[in-house]
Structures are given as structure tokens and as C-alpha cells.
Amino acid sequence: MALVPYERNCLPSLSKLHDTSAEFFFASHHFCISQDWNRLGVAAVVWDAAVVLCMYLELGQVELNGRTAIELGAGTGLVGMVAALLGAKVTITDRAPALDFLQANVRKNVPPEKQDAIVVSELTWGENLERxxxxxYDLILGADIVYLEDTFPALLRTLEHLSSNKTVVLLACRIRYERDQNFLDILQQRFILQEVHYDAQRDIHIYRALKTKQEL
Known part of the structure; x- marks a missing residue:
């Protein structure tokens, strides 16, 4: 969601994020995702949380075929594209400055026969939600969107607006700071929250949230 450029030398452990592309194989499909760290920062690279969430979707733990899904803070759009190739009809969203880049990745990576399953749309959390x-939505997806404390109230309002009592929310994140855990604590006051997957190698958690008590 935040468009924050970083200097290459200040984060040497993240050097792969400065590559102009990243390749993946999900849903029986090869993805070559364009990245543009220097221009759009965190909104234009593939983070580990997105990779882990795609892996989780491939496991079939969540029904995707014929479901309506929305991805928040999509960045490169990898998660939403994988969900679409697995059978969902997906709205992939981010802030306005990232949309051209996001749309280009969708055009580049989604087969023509699946293009109609994806809509790219502007969504700034907490704003113009009536659109x-x-x-x-049956499913709300978010990969590494829990990291800026100032956005937490707007993110919570957005999740509440988009969710029905049957909506499944899947959030993939690395818990870096106390504030990240604080957001999950607040979310748990409004939703039934459960950790459903942990990738120890990448230190990524996946949380499933429901508005009402259902079988988790």
C-alpha cells in the first residue's frame, strides 16, 4: 500500500527485491513478475508473504473455484493472479500510483482466456468504500499489508466493509514489530482469528479471519 523507495545499499539482505523481475511457478503456470523498486518501492516487488500465500492457496485449503475474491494492497498482483488461475473471479486492488504497473503485470502473466476473471481497481483503504x-466477497486476500501503524484503522474499516458473515479473510505476514501483533489483537476483537499456516523458513504466518464463529 505504501509507495516507499529504499536505497539498495541500506538493505543488502533484500537485494533480490532490486531485480527487475522475479519468476515463479504456481497453478501450473509460469509467472515472470516485473519489479520496480526504485520507482514504486514496496508496492512493486514480490515479498515472501505473497509467495507463501500463493503456496497456501495451491494446497486447496480454501475453495476458490467460482468464488469472488479481492486482494488488498496487491502490489505486483501475484496472489490475485494465482487465485484467478485457481478458479476465482478476482478484484486486484492497490493505490492509484501502482495501478499501471499492476495492470501491466496482469496483462503480461495471465493467459488471454483468464483475463476476464481479473479486474484491477483503485482502493485506498478506508476511502470511497461505497464503490x-x-x-x-467470498474471500479477502492480503500479503504483507500489516506493517504501517497509521494505516491500521483504515485497513480494519475496509476489512469490515468488504466482509459478510461468510467471508474468509486470509492475511499472510511477518510479525516484525509489536505494533503488528497489536493489529492482530484488535482484529481479533472484531473477527474470529486463527493462525492456519506458518512457513518457518520464510518466517511467514497466515491468519484466517471470519466475522462470526464458524468451523475453522
Missing amino acids: YKAGG
Whole structure:
């Protein structure tokens, strides 16, 4: 969601994020994702949380075929594209400055016969939510979107607006700071929250949230 450029030398452990592309194989499909760290920062690279969430979707733990999904803070759009190739109809969202880049990745990576399954749309959390049907999605996806404390209230409002009592929210994140855990604690006051997967190699957690108590 945040468009924050970083200097290459200040984060040597993240040097792969400065590559102009990253390649993956999900949903029986090869992805070559364009990256542009220097221009769009965190919004234009593939983070480990996105990779782990794609792996989780491939496991079939969540029904995707014929479902409506929305990805928040999509960045490169990898998660949303994988969900679409696994059978969902997906709205992939991010802030306006990232949309051209996001749309280009969708055009480049999604087969023509699947292009109609994806809509790229502007969504700044907490703003103009009436453009999106309240409770209108079966699945809400977010990869590494829990990291800026100032955005937490708007993110929570957005999740509440988009969710019905049957909506499944999947958040993949690395818990870097106390504030990240604080957001999960607040989310748990509004949703039934459960950790459903942990990738120890990448230190990525996946949380599943539901508005009402259902079988998790």
C-alpha cells in the first residue's frame, strides 16, 4: 500500500527485491513478475508473504473455484493472479500510483482466456468504500499489508466493509514489530482469528479471519 523507495545499499539482505523481475511457478503456470523498486518501492516487488500465500492457496485449503475474491494492497498482483488461475473471479486492488504497473503485470502473466476473471481497481483503504459492495466477497486476500501503524484503522474499516458473515479473510505476514501483533489483537476483537499456516523458513504466518464463529 505504501509507495516507499529504499536505497539498495541500506538493505543488502533484500537485494533480490532490486531485480527487475522475479519468476515463479504456481497453478501450473509460469509467472515472470516485473519489479520496480526504485520507482514504486514496496508496492512493486514480490515479498515472501505473497509467495507463501500463493503456496497456501495451491494446497486447496480454501475453495476458490467460482468464488469472488479481492486482494488488498496487491502490489505486483501475484496472489490475485494465482487465485484467478485457481478458479476465482478476482478484484486486484492497490493505490492509484501502482495501478499501471499492476495492470501491466496482469496483462503480461495471465493467459488471454483468464483475463476476464481479473479486474484491477483503485482502493485506498478506508476511502470511497461505497464503490465496493458491502460484504460482497467470498474471500479477502492480503500479503504483507500489516506493517504501517497509521494505516491500521483504515485497513480494519475496509476489512469490515468488504466482509459478510461468510467471508474468509486470509492475511499472510511477518510479525516484525509489536505494533503488528497489536493489529492482530484488535482484529481479533472484531473477527474470529486463527493462525492456519506458518512457513518457518520464510518466517511467514497466515491468519484466517471470519466475522462470526464458524468451523475453522
